[in-house]
Amino acid sequence: MTERKKVAIVGAGWAGLGAAYHLVKQGYDVTVLEAAPYPGGLVAGWKTPGGRSVEGGIHGFWYPYANIFHLVRELDLNPFTPFTRSSQYSPAGLEVESPIFQNEPRLPAPLGTFLYTRFTRLPLLDRLSALPLLYAVIDFDNSDEAWRRYDKVTARELFKQFGVSARLYEDAFEPMLLVGLFAPGEQCSAAATLGMLYYFILAHQPDFDVVWCRGTVGEKIFAPLVREIEKSGGRVLTNKRVTDVVLDATGQATGVVCGTEVFEADAVIFGVSVSGMKKIVSESKVLSEYKEFRDLSNLGGIDVLAVRLWFDRKIPVPLPSNACFGFDPTTGWTFFDLNALHDEYREESGSVIEADFYHANQLLPMSDEEIVRKVQKDLSVCVPEFANAKVSDYSVIRVRQGVTHFAPGSYQYLLSAKAGIPNVFMAGDWIITDHGSWSQEKAYVTGLEAANLVIDRLKTGEKAAIIPVEPDEPHIQGLRSLNKMFRGSIERFLPDFWLP
Numbered sequence: 001m002t003e004r005k006k007v008a009i010v011g012a013g014w015a016g017l018g019a020a021y022h023l024v025k026q027g028y029d030v031t032v033l034e035a036a037p038y039p040g041g042l043v044a045g046w047k048t049p050g051g052r053s054v055e056g057g058i059h060g061f062w063y064p065y066a067n068i069f070h071l072v073r074e075l076d077l078n079p080f081t082p083f084t085r086s087s088q089y090s091p092a093g094l095e096v097e098s099p100i101f102q103n104e105p106r107l108p109a110p111l112g113t114f115l116y117t118r119f120t121r122l123p124l125l126d127r128l129s130a131l132p133l134l135y136a137v138i139d140f141d142n143s144d145e146a147w148r149r150y151d152k153v154t155a156r157e158l159f160k161q162f163g164v165s166a167r168l169y170e171d172a173f174e175p176m177l178l179v180g181l182f183a184p185g186e187q188c189s190a191a192a193t194l195g196m197l198y199y200f201i202l203a204h205q206p207d208f209d210v211v212w213c214r215g216t217v218g219e220k221i222f223a224p225l226v227r228e229i230e231k232s233g234g235r236v237l238t239n240k241r242v243t244d245v246v247l248d249a250t251g252q253a254t255g256v257v258c259g260t261e262v263f264e265a266d267a268v269i270f271g272v273s274v275s276g277m278k279k280i281v282s283e284s285k286v287l288s289e290y291k292e293f294r295d296l297s298n299l300g301g302i303d304v305l306a307v308r309l310w311f312d313r314k315i316p317v318p319l320p321s322n323a324c325f326g327f328d329p330t331t332g333w334t335f336f337d338l339n340a341l342h343d344e345y346r347e348e349s350g351s352v353i354e355a356d357f358y359h360a361n362q363l364l365p366m367s368d369e370e371i372v373r374k375v376q377k378d379l380s381v382c383v384p385e386f387a388n389a390k391v392s393d394y395s396v397i398r399v400r401q402g403v404t405h406f407a408p409g410s411y412q413y414l415l416s417a418k419a420g421i422p423n424v425f426m427a428g429d430w431i432i433t434d435h436g437s438w439s440q441e442k443a444y445v446t447g448l449e450a451a452n453l454v455i456d457r458l459k460t461g462e463k464a465a466i467i468p469v470e471p472d473e474p475h476i477q478g479l480r481s482l483n484k485m486f487r488g489s490i491e492r493f494l495p496d497f498w499l500p
Contacts, residue, residue, distance in 0.1 A: 004029040005458050008256045008265035010242045010280070012039035014440050015271030015427035017225050017236075018071070018447030023454060024232040026461025031263055032229070033240040033256065038218060039226055041273065043440065045216020053216050053344055054395040056402065057306045057356040058336050060210040060321070062200055063102065065441040066467040067448070072221065075228060079220035080211040081341055087319045088175060089382040090326040094120050095171060097319070102206035109473050110134070112205035122171050129165040136162060137202055138479045139487075140194040142436050147191045151411035155193040156185035175325035176201075178332020182302045182358035182403050187330075192406030199438045204470055212321065212336070214343045244284040245424065253424050267454045270419075271427040271447055275301040275401040290420040298413045299430070301401030305360035307375050310393040311351040314339070315385045327378050333357040335379060350392065353379065358403070368396045404430045417449050423457055425450040436469040 007023055009016045012034035020030045038044050045055035061068060061080060072079060088096035097118040104116045114127065136158060140146045150158070155177055159169050174185050180196050181188045201208050213220045226236045244257040245268060255264040270277060278296050280287065287293040317337040324333045338345045338352040345352040355375045357363055363371065372394050380387035416432045417425050427446040429438070435445050448464040455461045472480065 005266045005460055006031070006264055007267050007269065007454055008033065008263045009269045009271060010256060011041065011270065011272035011276065011428075012036075012222075012226075012236055012238070013041035013043060013271060013273075013428075014068075014443035015429075015431075015447035015450070016269065017222065017229065017271075018444040019269050019271060019427060019451040019454075020229050020234055020236070021071075021225060022448060022451045022464045023461070024229055024234040026455065028454075028458075028460065030229070030234040031265075032234065032236040033242055033258060033263065034236065034238045035241040035276070037238050039236055039238065040218045040222045041276075043217045044222065045218035048395055050393070052308075052310075052393070052395070053219065053342070054308050054397065055216045055218065055306065056397050056399050057304055058212065058321075058334070058341075058354050059217060059440060060212055061440070063206045063209040064199065064204075064437070064469060066469075067437075068441055068444055070467060071225075071444070075221075075224055077221065077224060079213050079215070079217075081214055081320075083209045083211055084321055084341075085319050086210070086321040086323065088323045088325070090171070090175075090324070091381055092121070092326075093381075095122070096120065098208060101209050104205070106205055108475055109204055110137075110202040113201055113208065116205075119172075122167065126165040126168040126171075129163055129168055133159065133162040133164060136190075136194060137198055138476065138483055140191065140198070141480055141484075142195060142198075142434065144432075147195075147411050150191035150194060151189045152409050153190040154186050154408045155181075155188040155190050158190035158193065159185065171325075175323060175332060178325055178330075179323045179334055179358060181406055182304075182332070183405060183407075184330045184359065187359075187405070187407060189406045189408045189410060191411060195436075196438055199436060199469070203472065203476075210321070212341045214341065242280055244280075245286045245421070247286055247421070251421065253421050266458055267423045267425065268421075269425050269427055269447075269450045269454065271443075271450070273301065273402075273428060274299045274404050274430050277428075292415060292420055295413045296415070299410055300405040300407060302359050302403050302405045303361045303364055304399040304402035305357040305363050305371070306395075306397040306399065307355045307357075307371060308338075308395040309351075309353045309355070309372065309375060309379075309391050310348075311353070311386070311389040312392045313350050313389050314348075315351045315383060315389055317351070317353075317383055322382065324378070324382065327381070328362070331357055331359050331363065333378070335382070351386075351389070353386075355379065364398045364400065368394070371396050406430075417446065417453055423454075425453045435466070 006029045009032045020032045024030045240258045242256050246255040253268045255262045281293045320337045320340040335355040415426045427450040429443040431446045452463040
Protein backbone atom coordinates (compact mmCIF):
# COMPACT_ATOMS: atom_id res chain seq x y z
CA MET A 1 0.00 0.00 0.00
CA THR A 2 1.37 3.40 -0.99
CA GLU A 3 2.11 5.64 2.00
CA ARG A 4 -0.04 8.77 2.04
CA LYS A 5 1.78 12.02 1.38
CA LYS A 6 1.99 14.27 4.41
CA VAL A 7 0.95 17.92 4.58
CA ALA A 8 1.53 20.12 7.63
CA ILE A 9 -0.81 23.10 7.83
CA VAL A 10 0.01 25.93 10.23
CA GLY A 11 -3.10 27.74 11.48
CA ALA A 12 -6.67 26.51 12.00
CA GLY A 13 -8.66 29.46 10.64
CA TRP A 14 -10.56 29.71 7.37
CA ALA A 15 -7.38 29.29 5.30
CA GLY A 16 -5.89 26.35 7.16
CA LEU A 17 -9.10 24.40 7.73
CA GLY A 18 -10.24 25.06 4.16
CA ALA A 19 -6.99 23.63 2.78
CA ALA A 20 -7.08 20.71 5.21
CA TYR A 21 -10.66 19.75 4.39
CA HIS A 22 -9.96 19.52 0.67
CA LEU A 23 -6.62 17.73 1.03
CA VAL A 24 -7.90 15.00 3.39
CA LYS A 25 -10.66 14.27 0.88
CA GLN A 26 -7.92 13.75 -1.71
CA GLY A 27 -6.17 11.14 0.42
CA TYR A 28 -3.45 13.22 2.05
CA ASP A 29 -2.19 12.68 5.59
CA VAL A 30 -2.97 16.15 6.96
CA THR A 31 -1.95 17.64 10.30
CA VAL A 32 -3.22 21.10 11.24
CA LEU A 33 -1.21 22.87 13.94
CA GLU A 34 -2.91 25.70 15.84
CA ALA A 35 -1.09 27.80 18.45
CA ALA A 36 -4.28 28.76 20.32
CA PRO A 37 -6.27 26.43 22.61
CA TYR A 38 -9.07 26.23 20.01
CA PRO A 39 -9.39 26.29 16.21
CA GLY A 40 -10.48 29.44 14.43
CA GLY A 41 -8.13 32.29 15.33
CA LEU A 42 -9.96 35.61 15.70
CA VAL A 43 -13.07 34.04 14.17
CA ALA A 44 -13.26 31.32 16.82
CA GLY A 45 -15.66 31.21 19.74
CA TRP A 46 -15.39 29.75 23.22
CA LYS A 47 -17.22 29.62 26.55
CA THR A 48 -16.75 31.84 29.59
CA PRO A 49 -16.18 30.12 32.96
CA GLY A 50 -19.93 30.59 33.47
CA GLY A 51 -20.72 28.70 30.26
CA ARG A 52 -21.73 31.67 28.09
CA SER A 53 -20.59 31.89 24.48
CA VAL A 54 -18.19 34.69 23.49
CA GLU A 55 -15.93 35.39 20.52
CA GLY A 56 -13.29 37.88 19.42
CA GLY A 57 -15.71 39.93 17.33
CA ILE A 58 -18.79 39.25 15.22
CA HIS A 59 -18.12 38.37 11.58
CA GLY A 60 -20.62 38.84 8.78
CA PHE A 61 -21.04 36.68 5.69
CA TRP A 62 -21.73 38.84 2.67
CA TYR A 63 -23.73 38.03 -0.43
CA PRO A 64 -20.64 37.37 -2.63
CA TYR A 65 -19.19 34.72 -0.25
CA ALA A 66 -20.01 32.00 -2.79
CA ASN A 67 -17.27 29.58 -1.74
CA ILE A 68 -18.06 29.70 1.99
CA PHE A 69 -21.77 29.28 1.28
CA HIS A 70 -20.93 26.27 -0.93
CA LEU A 71 -18.86 24.73 1.87
CA VAL A 72 -21.68 25.20 4.38
CA ARG A 73 -24.14 23.47 2.02
CA GLU A 74 -21.67 20.62 1.47
CA LEU A 75 -21.38 20.14 5.24
CA ASP A 76 -25.20 20.16 5.44
CA LEU A 77 -25.17 22.98 8.00
CA ASN A 78 -27.73 25.67 8.69
CA PRO A 79 -25.65 28.24 10.60
CA PHE A 80 -26.92 31.54 9.23
CA THR A 81 -29.65 34.07 9.94
CA PRO A 82 -31.73 35.43 7.06
CA PHE A 83 -30.27 38.49 5.33
CA THR A 84 -30.56 41.46 7.69
CA ARG A 85 -30.86 45.20 7.37
CA SER A 86 -28.30 47.44 9.08
CA SER A 87 -27.95 50.99 10.30
CA GLN A 88 -25.23 53.50 11.10
CA TYR A 89 -25.00 55.90 14.02
CA SER A 90 -22.88 58.92 14.97
CA PRO A 91 -23.00 60.98 18.19
CA ALA A 92 -25.73 62.99 16.42
CA GLY A 93 -27.92 59.87 16.18
CA LEU A 94 -29.11 57.71 13.29
CA GLU A 95 -27.27 58.48 10.03
CA VAL A 96 -28.00 55.67 7.58
CA GLU A 97 -30.31 52.69 7.13
CA SER A 98 -29.57 50.08 4.49
CA PRO A 99 -32.28 47.92 2.89
CA ILE A 100 -31.86 44.34 1.78
CA PHE A 101 -30.62 45.29 -1.66
CA GLN A 102 -31.53 42.03 -3.40
CA ASN A 103 -35.19 42.76 -2.59
CA GLU A 104 -35.11 46.06 -4.50
CA PRO A 105 -35.50 46.33 -8.30
CA ARG A 106 -32.08 45.56 -9.83
CA LEU A 107 -30.29 48.61 -11.23
CA PRO A 108 -26.95 48.81 -13.06
CA ALA A 109 -24.06 48.97 -10.59
CA PRO A 110 -23.49 51.11 -8.62
CA LEU A 111 -26.81 52.98 -8.98
CA GLY A 112 -28.70 50.71 -6.61
CA THR A 113 -26.17 51.29 -3.83
CA PHE A 114 -26.54 55.07 -4.14
CA LEU A 115 -30.29 55.24 -4.64
CA TYR A 116 -31.57 52.64 -2.17
CA THR A 117 -29.34 53.51 0.80
CA ARG A 118 -31.38 55.70 3.16
CA PHE A 119 -29.34 58.64 4.45
CA THR A 120 -31.17 60.56 7.17
CA ARG A 121 -28.97 63.68 7.25
CA LEU A 122 -26.45 63.61 4.38
CA PRO A 123 -27.49 66.13 1.67
CA LEU A 124 -27.89 65.00 -1.94
CA LEU A 125 -25.19 67.43 -3.10
CA ASP A 126 -22.62 65.71 -0.90
CA ARG A 127 -23.65 62.29 -2.18
CA LEU A 128 -23.32 63.48 -5.79
CA SER A 129 -19.73 64.55 -5.09
CA ALA A 130 -18.82 60.82 -5.17
CA LEU A 131 -19.52 60.55 -8.91
CA PRO A 132 -15.99 61.45 -10.10
CA LEU A 133 -14.66 58.68 -7.85
CA LEU A 134 -16.25 56.17 -10.22
CA TYR A 135 -13.27 56.67 -12.55
CA ALA A 136 -10.94 55.25 -9.88
CA VAL A 137 -13.35 52.34 -9.38
CA ILE A 138 -13.18 51.62 -13.13
CA ASP A 139 -9.41 52.13 -13.28
CA PHE A 140 -8.74 49.77 -10.36
CA ASP A 141 -9.24 46.31 -11.88
CA ASN A 142 -7.52 44.29 -9.10
CA SER A 143 -4.51 43.63 -11.34
CA ASP A 144 -0.97 43.77 -10.02
CA GLU A 145 -0.43 46.99 -11.99
CA ALA A 146 -3.51 48.60 -10.45
CA TRP A 147 -2.46 47.61 -6.94
CA ARG A 148 0.99 49.11 -7.44
CA ARG A 149 -0.50 52.25 -8.99
CA TYR A 150 -2.86 52.98 -6.08
CA ASP A 151 -1.19 51.34 -3.09
CA LYS A 152 1.19 54.16 -2.16
CA VAL A 153 -1.67 56.66 -2.04
CA THR A 154 -3.78 56.97 1.11
CA ALA A 155 -7.54 56.57 0.94
CA ARG A 156 -7.94 60.13 2.18
CA GLU A 157 -5.74 61.44 -0.65
CA LEU A 158 -7.76 59.39 -3.15
CA PHE A 159 -11.09 60.84 -2.02
CA LYS A 160 -9.64 64.35 -1.95
CA GLN A 161 -8.15 63.98 -5.43
CA PHE A 162 -11.52 62.98 -6.90
CA GLY A 163 -13.42 65.83 -5.25
CA VAL A 164 -15.41 63.97 -2.59
CA SER A 165 -16.98 66.52 -0.22
CA ALA A 166 -15.67 66.80 3.32
CA ARG A 167 -19.03 65.79 4.75
CA LEU A 168 -19.41 62.75 2.51
CA TYR A 169 -15.91 61.61 3.47
CA GLU A 170 -16.44 62.17 7.20
CA ASP A 171 -19.99 60.80 7.37
CA ALA A 172 -19.82 57.93 4.87
CA PHE A 173 -16.44 56.89 3.48
CA GLU A 174 -14.27 57.10 6.57
CA PRO A 175 -16.84 55.23 8.73
CA MET A 176 -16.85 52.55 6.03
CA LEU A 177 -13.07 52.30 6.24
CA LEU A 178 -13.09 52.13 10.04
CA VAL A 179 -15.26 49.00 10.01
CA GLY A 180 -14.14 47.59 6.62
CA LEU A 181 -10.37 48.09 6.63
CA PHE A 182 -10.32 48.87 10.36
CA ALA A 183 -8.33 52.11 10.18
CA PRO A 184 -8.87 55.80 9.36
CA GLY A 185 -8.47 56.97 5.77
CA GLU A 186 -5.01 58.48 6.21
CA GLN A 187 -3.78 55.05 7.34
CA CYS A 188 -5.43 52.96 4.59
CA SER A 189 -4.05 52.11 1.17
CA ALA A 190 -6.13 53.55 -1.67
CA ALA A 191 -5.72 50.23 -3.52
CA ALA A 192 -7.12 48.22 -0.60
CA THR A 193 -9.91 50.79 -0.23
CA LEU A 194 -10.98 50.43 -3.86
CA GLY A 195 -10.75 46.65 -3.70
CA MET A 196 -12.82 46.46 -0.53
CA LEU A 197 -15.44 49.01 -1.66
CA TYR A 198 -15.89 47.31 -5.02
CA TYR A 199 -16.18 43.76 -3.67
CA PHE A 200 -18.53 44.48 -0.77
CA ILE A 201 -20.58 47.39 -2.12
CA LEU A 202 -20.19 48.60 -5.68
CA ALA A 203 -19.72 45.61 -8.01
CA HIS A 204 -23.33 44.36 -7.88
CA GLN A 205 -26.41 45.67 -6.11
CA PRO A 206 -26.87 42.77 -3.63
CA ASP A 207 -23.21 42.62 -2.58
CA PHE A 208 -23.74 44.59 0.66
CA ASP A 209 -26.41 42.15 1.86
CA VAL A 210 -25.19 40.14 4.85
CA VAL A 211 -26.13 37.19 7.02
CA TRP A 212 -24.74 36.37 10.46
CA CYS A 213 -23.96 33.19 12.31
CA ARG A 214 -26.74 32.07 14.66
CA GLY A 215 -24.04 31.47 17.28
CA THR A 216 -20.25 31.65 17.30
CA VAL A 217 -18.54 30.74 14.03
CA GLY A 218 -16.41 28.32 16.04
CA GLU A 219 -19.45 26.39 17.23
CA LYS A 220 -21.64 26.63 14.15
CA ILE A 221 -19.07 26.08 11.37
CA PHE A 222 -15.54 25.30 12.54
CA ALA A 223 -16.47 22.54 15.01
CA PRO A 224 -18.36 20.47 12.39
CA LEU A 225 -15.64 21.22 9.81
CA VAL A 226 -12.97 19.92 12.20
CA ARG A 227 -15.06 16.80 12.82
CA GLU A 228 -15.23 16.14 9.07
CA ILE A 229 -11.46 16.61 8.73
CA GLU A 230 -10.83 14.17 11.59
CA LYS A 231 -13.41 11.70 10.26
CA SER A 232 -11.42 11.60 7.00
CA GLY A 233 -8.19 10.86 8.87
CA GLY A 234 -6.78 14.34 9.40
CA ARG A 235 -5.57 15.75 12.71
CA VAL A 236 -6.30 19.20 14.13
CA LEU A 237 -3.96 19.82 17.06
CA THR A 238 -4.26 22.88 19.30
CA ASN A 239 -1.66 24.48 21.57
CA LYS A 240 0.96 23.67 18.93
CA ARG A 241 3.03 26.79 18.23
CA VAL A 242 5.21 26.38 15.15
CA THR A 243 8.63 27.99 15.46
CA ASP A 244 10.60 26.75 12.45
CA VAL A 245 10.73 24.76 9.24
CA VAL A 246 13.08 21.86 8.54
CA LEU A 247 14.82 21.85 5.13
CA ASP A 248 16.75 19.06 3.43
CA ALA A 249 19.95 19.43 1.42
CA THR A 250 17.97 20.43 -1.70
CA GLY A 251 16.24 23.33 0.09
CA GLN A 252 12.83 21.64 0.35
CA ALA A 253 10.79 21.54 3.54
CA THR A 254 10.62 18.14 5.27
CA GLY A 255 8.69 19.23 8.32
CA VAL A 256 7.83 21.95 10.84
CA VAL A 257 9.05 22.39 14.40
CA CYS A 258 6.79 22.83 17.44
CA GLY A 259 9.00 23.12 20.52
CA THR A 260 10.71 19.74 20.82
CA GLU A 261 8.41 18.06 18.27
CA VAL A 262 8.97 17.82 14.52
CA PHE A 263 5.99 17.09 12.25
CA GLU A 264 7.21 15.55 9.01
CA ALA A 265 5.73 16.85 5.76
CA ASP A 266 6.02 16.57 2.01
CA ALA A 267 4.48 20.05 1.77
CA VAL A 268 3.70 22.86 4.21
CA ILE A 269 0.93 25.47 4.15
CA PHE A 270 1.03 28.55 6.36
CA GLY A 271 -2.51 29.82 6.93
CA VAL A 272 -1.94 32.33 9.73
CA SER A 273 -2.39 36.08 10.15
CA VAL A 274 0.32 38.62 9.36
CA SER A 275 1.03 38.98 13.08
CA GLY A 276 1.20 35.22 13.52
CA MET A 277 3.54 34.84 10.56
CA LYS A 278 5.82 37.59 11.84
CA LYS A 279 6.13 35.78 15.19
CA ILE A 280 7.06 32.55 13.43
CA VAL A 281 9.67 34.28 11.25
CA SER A 282 11.19 36.06 14.26
CA GLU A 283 11.90 32.67 15.88
CA SER A 284 12.74 30.73 12.74
CA LYS A 285 16.37 30.30 11.74
CA VAL A 286 15.27 29.03 8.34
CA LEU A 287 12.58 31.52 7.34
CA SER A 288 14.59 34.51 8.56
CA GLU A 289 17.17 33.72 5.86
CA TYR A 290 14.63 34.59 3.15
CA LYS A 291 14.15 38.26 2.25
CA GLU A 292 10.43 37.92 1.51
CA PHE A 293 9.83 36.60 5.02
CA ARG A 294 12.09 39.19 6.68
CA ASP A 295 10.20 41.91 4.80
CA LEU A 296 7.00 40.95 6.61
CA SER A 297 8.30 43.11 9.47
CA ASN A 298 7.10 46.06 7.34
CA LEU A 299 3.49 44.89 7.72
CA GLY A 300 1.27 45.52 10.71
CA GLY A 301 -1.97 44.57 12.39
CA ILE A 302 -4.79 46.49 14.02
CA ASP A 303 -5.98 46.15 17.62
CA VAL A 304 -9.48 44.84 18.25
CA LEU A 305 -11.62 45.15 21.38
CA ALA A 306 -14.63 42.81 21.63
CA VAL A 307 -17.14 43.50 24.43
CA ARG A 308 -20.25 41.44 25.24
CA LEU A 309 -22.77 42.88 27.70
CA TRP A 310 -25.69 41.17 29.41
CA PHE A 311 -28.37 43.62 30.61
CA ASP A 312 -31.01 43.16 33.29
CA ARG A 313 -33.86 43.95 30.92
CA LYS A 314 -34.78 43.64 27.25
CA ILE A 315 -34.11 46.85 25.29
CA PRO A 316 -35.72 47.12 21.83
CA VAL A 317 -32.96 47.64 19.23
CA PRO A 318 -34.34 48.81 15.85
CA LEU A 319 -31.99 46.71 13.68
CA PRO A 320 -29.75 43.78 14.68
CA SER A 321 -26.48 45.03 13.13
CA ASN A 322 -25.15 48.57 13.46
CA ALA A 323 -21.98 50.49 12.64
CA CYS A 324 -20.89 53.60 14.53
CA PHE A 325 -18.44 56.44 13.93
CA GLY A 326 -17.37 59.73 15.46
CA PHE A 327 -17.35 58.55 19.08
CA ASP A 328 -13.54 58.31 19.28
CA PRO A 329 -10.97 59.69 16.84
CA THR A 330 -9.56 56.97 14.52
CA THR A 331 -11.79 54.23 16.00
CA GLY A 332 -14.85 52.62 14.45
CA TRP A 333 -17.18 50.21 16.19
CA THR A 334 -20.15 47.99 15.58
CA PHE A 335 -22.85 46.65 17.85
CA PHE A 336 -25.19 43.70 17.46
CA ASP A 337 -28.42 42.61 19.08
CA LEU A 338 -27.58 38.98 19.88
CA ASN A 339 -31.13 38.29 21.07
CA ALA A 340 -32.11 38.68 17.41
CA LEU A 341 -29.06 36.95 15.88
CA HIS A 342 -27.97 34.10 18.18
CA ASP A 343 -30.12 31.09 19.03
CA GLU A 344 -28.54 30.87 22.48
CA TYR A 345 -29.80 34.32 23.49
CA ARG A 346 -33.16 34.39 21.71
CA GLU A 347 -35.10 33.62 24.90
CA GLU A 348 -32.82 35.58 27.25
CA SER A 349 -34.79 37.82 29.62
CA GLY A 350 -32.41 40.75 29.14
CA SER A 351 -30.62 42.20 26.13
CA VAL A 352 -27.30 40.68 25.06
CA ILE A 353 -25.22 43.13 23.04
CA GLU A 354 -21.89 42.61 21.29
CA ALA A 355 -19.82 45.78 20.69
CA ASP A 356 -16.62 45.43 18.63
CA PHE A 357 -14.08 48.26 18.35
CA TYR A 358 -11.48 48.42 15.57
CA HIS A 359 -8.26 50.42 15.62
CA ALA A 360 -8.85 50.27 19.35
CA ASN A 361 -5.25 50.81 20.47
CA GLN A 362 -6.15 53.73 22.75
CA LEU A 363 -8.95 51.74 24.40
CA LEU A 364 -7.07 48.56 25.27
CA PRO A 365 -5.22 50.01 28.31
CA MET A 366 -8.54 50.86 29.99
CA SER A 367 -9.75 48.56 32.76
CA ASP A 368 -12.63 46.18 32.07
CA GLU A 369 -14.91 48.30 34.25
CA GLU A 370 -13.99 51.50 32.40
CA ILE A 371 -14.61 49.79 29.07
CA VAL A 372 -18.03 48.51 30.16
CA ARG A 373 -19.06 52.00 31.30
CA LYS A 374 -17.87 53.51 28.03
CA VAL A 375 -19.73 50.94 25.91
CA GLN A 376 -22.97 51.47 27.81
CA LYS A 377 -22.61 55.24 27.46
CA ASP A 378 -22.00 54.99 23.70
CA LEU A 379 -24.86 52.54 23.26
CA SER A 380 -27.15 55.00 25.05
CA VAL A 381 -26.41 57.62 22.39
CA CYS A 382 -27.69 55.23 19.73
CA VAL A 383 -30.52 53.64 21.74
CA PRO A 384 -31.33 55.90 24.73
CA GLU A 385 -33.08 53.15 26.73
CA PHE A 386 -29.69 51.54 27.47
CA ALA A 387 -28.89 54.45 29.82
CA ASN A 388 -31.33 53.15 32.45
CA ALA A 389 -30.49 49.46 32.17
CA LYS A 390 -27.97 47.67 34.39
CA VAL A 391 -25.14 45.45 33.16
CA SER A 392 -25.52 42.09 34.90
CA ASP A 393 -22.52 40.38 33.27
CA TYR A 394 -19.86 41.16 30.69
CA SER A 395 -16.94 39.80 28.69
CA VAL A 396 -14.01 41.94 27.48
CA ILE A 397 -11.60 40.49 24.93
CA ARG A 398 -8.50 42.41 23.79
CA VAL A 399 -6.82 41.23 20.58
CA ARG A 400 -3.62 43.09 19.82
CA GLN A 401 -2.70 43.21 16.12
CA GLY A 402 -5.80 41.09 15.50
CA VAL A 403 -6.66 42.04 11.90
CA THR A 404 -4.54 42.89 8.88
CA HIS A 405 -3.58 46.52 8.36
CA PHE A 406 -3.57 47.36 4.65
CA ALA A 407 -1.45 50.46 5.10
CA PRO A 408 -0.25 52.66 2.21
CA GLY A 409 2.80 51.02 0.64
CA SER A 410 2.12 47.61 2.16
CA TYR A 411 1.34 45.77 -1.08
CA GLN A 412 5.01 45.38 -2.02
CA TYR A 413 5.57 43.31 1.15
CA LEU A 414 2.53 41.03 0.90
CA LEU A 415 3.32 37.45 -0.11
CA SER A 416 1.92 35.41 -2.95
CA ALA A 417 0.80 31.81 -2.47
CA LYS A 418 4.21 30.49 -3.55
CA ALA A 419 6.89 31.27 -1.00
CA GLY A 420 10.67 31.10 -1.51
CA ILE A 421 10.75 27.41 -0.52
CA PRO A 422 9.46 25.20 -3.35
CA ASN A 423 7.02 23.09 -1.32
CA VAL A 424 5.90 25.79 1.15
CA PHE A 425 2.69 27.66 0.31
CA MET A 426 0.87 30.62 1.86
CA ALA A 427 -2.81 31.34 2.53
CA GLY A 428 -4.78 33.99 4.38
CA ASP A 429 -6.71 37.22 3.93
CA TRP A 430 -3.41 39.10 3.36
CA ILE A 431 -2.05 36.87 0.59
CA ILE A 432 -2.00 38.22 -2.97
CA THR A 433 -4.58 36.52 -5.20
CA ASP A 434 -6.36 37.50 -8.39
CA HIS A 435 -9.65 36.02 -7.15
CA GLY A 436 -10.96 39.41 -6.05
CA SER A 437 -12.55 38.38 -2.74
CA TRP A 438 -11.96 39.89 0.70
CA SER A 439 -11.95 39.00 4.39
CA GLN A 440 -13.21 35.53 5.41
CA GLU A 441 -14.02 34.52 1.84
CA LYS A 442 -10.52 35.51 0.70
CA ALA A 443 -8.91 33.53 3.54
CA TYR A 444 -10.93 30.44 2.61
CA VAL A 445 -10.29 30.84 -1.14
CA THR A 446 -6.53 31.23 -0.65
CA GLY A 447 -6.61 28.08 1.48
CA LEU A 448 -8.15 26.22 -1.47
CA GLU A 449 -5.59 27.79 -3.81
CA ALA A 450 -2.76 26.60 -1.54
CA ALA A 451 -4.29 23.10 -1.48
CA ASN A 452 -4.35 23.12 -5.28
CA LEU A 453 -0.67 24.08 -5.36
CA VAL A 454 0.10 21.11 -3.10
CA ILE A 455 -1.82 18.85 -5.49
CA ASP A 456 0.10 20.30 -8.44
CA ARG A 457 3.40 19.62 -6.73
CA LEU A 458 2.75 16.20 -5.22
CA LYS A 459 0.70 14.87 -8.17
CA THR A 460 -2.02 13.34 -6.04
CA GLY A 461 -5.74 14.11 -6.04
CA GLU A 462 -8.07 16.47 -7.85
CA LYS A 463 -7.97 20.22 -7.43
CA ALA A 464 -10.65 22.12 -5.56
CA ALA A 465 -13.17 23.87 -7.79
CA ILE A 466 -13.07 27.53 -6.74
CA ILE A 467 -16.13 29.63 -7.57
CA PRO A 468 -15.00 32.92 -9.18
CA VAL A 469 -16.46 36.25 -8.14
CA GLU A 470 -19.48 37.32 -10.17
CA PRO A 471 -18.24 38.95 -13.41
CA ASP A 472 -18.37 42.72 -13.81
CA GLU A 473 -21.61 43.95 -15.28
CA PRO A 474 -21.40 44.61 -19.06
CA HIS A 475 -21.21 48.41 -18.77
CA ILE A 476 -18.34 48.10 -16.24
CA GLN A 477 -16.54 45.63 -18.50
CA GLY A 478 -16.88 48.04 -21.43
CA LEU A 479 -15.64 51.03 -19.45
CA ARG A 480 -12.67 49.06 -18.14
CA SER A 481 -11.73 47.93 -21.65
CA LEU A 482 -11.84 51.53 -22.92
CA ASN A 483 -9.81 52.72 -19.96
CA LYS A 484 -7.20 50.03 -20.53
CA MET A 485 -6.87 51.03 -24.19
CA PHE A 486 -6.54 54.68 -23.22
CA ARG A 487 -3.90 53.93 -20.60
CA GLY A 488 -1.97 51.76 -23.05
CA SER A 489 -1.92 54.54 -25.65
CA ILE A 490 -0.70 57.15 -23.15
CA GLU A 491 2.01 54.87 -21.80
CA ARG A 492 3.34 54.16 -25.30
CA PHE A 493 3.91 57.87 -25.90
CA LEU A 494 4.97 58.84 -22.36
CA PRO A 495 6.51 55.78 -20.70
CA ASP A 496 7.52 56.26 -17.05
CA PHE A 497 6.46 59.93 -17.19
CA TRP A 498 4.19 60.04 -14.17
CA LEU A 499 5.10 59.03 -10.64
CA PRO A 500 3.40 55.70 -10.03
